[in-house]
Amino acid sequence: MSQKKQLSILEFSRLTGITRDNLRFYDRIGLLKPEIRGKNGYRYYTRHQLGSAYLIGSLRLLGVGIEDIRRYSADRTPEEMLVLFAEQEMRIQAEIEKLHETSEIMKLYADMAREALCRGEGEILVEERKRERIFLCPSFPAARDEEEAEILAYEYAGSHGVNLGYPMGVMIPQKSLLSCTESFEYQYYLKAARRGNAWKPAGLYASIYGKSEFQDTQGIYLRLLDFIREQGMEVAGNAYGEYLLDDLAIQAPAQYYGRLEILVKYR
Structure with missing residues (x-):
């Protein structure tokens, strides 16, 4: 079965839950740029960008600032990923504790x-x-x-x-x-x-x-x-x-x- 290799902004938005306006904003600031530009001038995302999109969405829900996410995305390494995930796990557990208390x-x-x-x-x-x-x-x-x-x-x-x-x-x-x-x-x-x-x-x-x-x-x-x-x-x-x-x-x-x-x- 053939696999789709590119996704329109509408399809990418539906899959990630990120609005098209936010995707265009992320594109402008260089946080998440579509990898493919079609002959018609339209921009397309690839399947492997879904992981980055989900991470950005999750970090935004936790209140992580755009600049912090952009700095991480621009120079990410396995070590930086582990540090980031450890920090966010602490924040998640703190939020869970607050919800349990409420x-x-x-x-x-x-x-x-x-x-x-x-x-x-x-x-x-x-x-x-x-x-x-x-x-x-x-x-x-x-x-x-x-x-x-x-x-x-x-x-x-x-x-x-x-x-x-x-x-x-x-x-x-x-x-x-x-x-x-x-x-x-x-x-x-x-x-x-x-x-x-x-x-x-x-x-x-x-x-x-x-x-x-x-x-x-x-x-x-x-x-x-x-x-x-x-x-x-x-x-x-x-x-x-x-x-x-x-x-x-x-x-x-x-x-x-x-x-x-x-x-x-x-x-």
């Missing part, structure tokens, strides 16, 4: 939203939870208010390579929870398992659901503590608060929907 974040928010939609306002439950990896930020006692403390927590997490798109929560240590003071000590955390530095332990949690602001949680936790005692249980660990529905799904902050919970055990 997918993980979307799944977390979707799971939290589904949980919120299944719970009634003020509902209190005792629920078994699995161990969860979190990135726990230090407390910021010098912060002027909760808003500043939250910003400092984001800055701290970002400085440790944590994707700040992960949902945030607040942890109240057990000793603070039981101290009966007017205000609780607390630490922010992000639900970033990939960069986790602490664990939210598995076990039974007494959980209360509803619309609330974290700065107004003391009264809600006291109500939850009363429930725990009434059920013949006692506090066995830290308390955690998370917004299940926040500004990603709700327009008005007053309508944010949260879950507050305490690790418990039966007496």
Whole structure:
């Protein structure tokens, strides 16, 4: 069977996915010039140019600049190819990691939203939870208010390579929870398992659901503590608060929907 040895710009465009305008541009700058000029003045590409075209297209998708590609194309060697491929493999793996994180974040928010939609306002439950990896930020006692403390927590997490798109929560240590003071000590955390530095332990949690602001949680936790005692249980660990529905799904902050919970055990 005869093999076609030359391809028109239209055929080459269809095979490579590079638009004809871009092929003409690559021709003008000397990046990818058609190898054959026909008697009719038309320019044709050859089959062995397909590999170069696919490489250029792939590098452009990765954000490699035209000048960098042209310099490589003008003086390519096996050694240069290996260096280029090693560099791009690092970039590809970094992009894959970002996509995995984005997918993980979307799944977390979707799971939290589904949980919120299944719970009634003020509902209190005792629920078994699995161990969860979190990135726990230090407390910021010098912060002027909760808003500043939250910003400092984001800055701290970002400085440790944590994707700040992960949902945030607040942890109240057990000793603070039981101290009966007017205000609780607390630490922010992000639900970033990939960069986790602490664990939210598995076990039974007494959980209360509803619309609330974290700065107004003391009264809600006291109500939850009363429930725990009434059920013949006692506090066995830290308390955690998370917004299940926040500004990603709700327009008005007053309508944010949260879950507050305490690790418990039966007496």
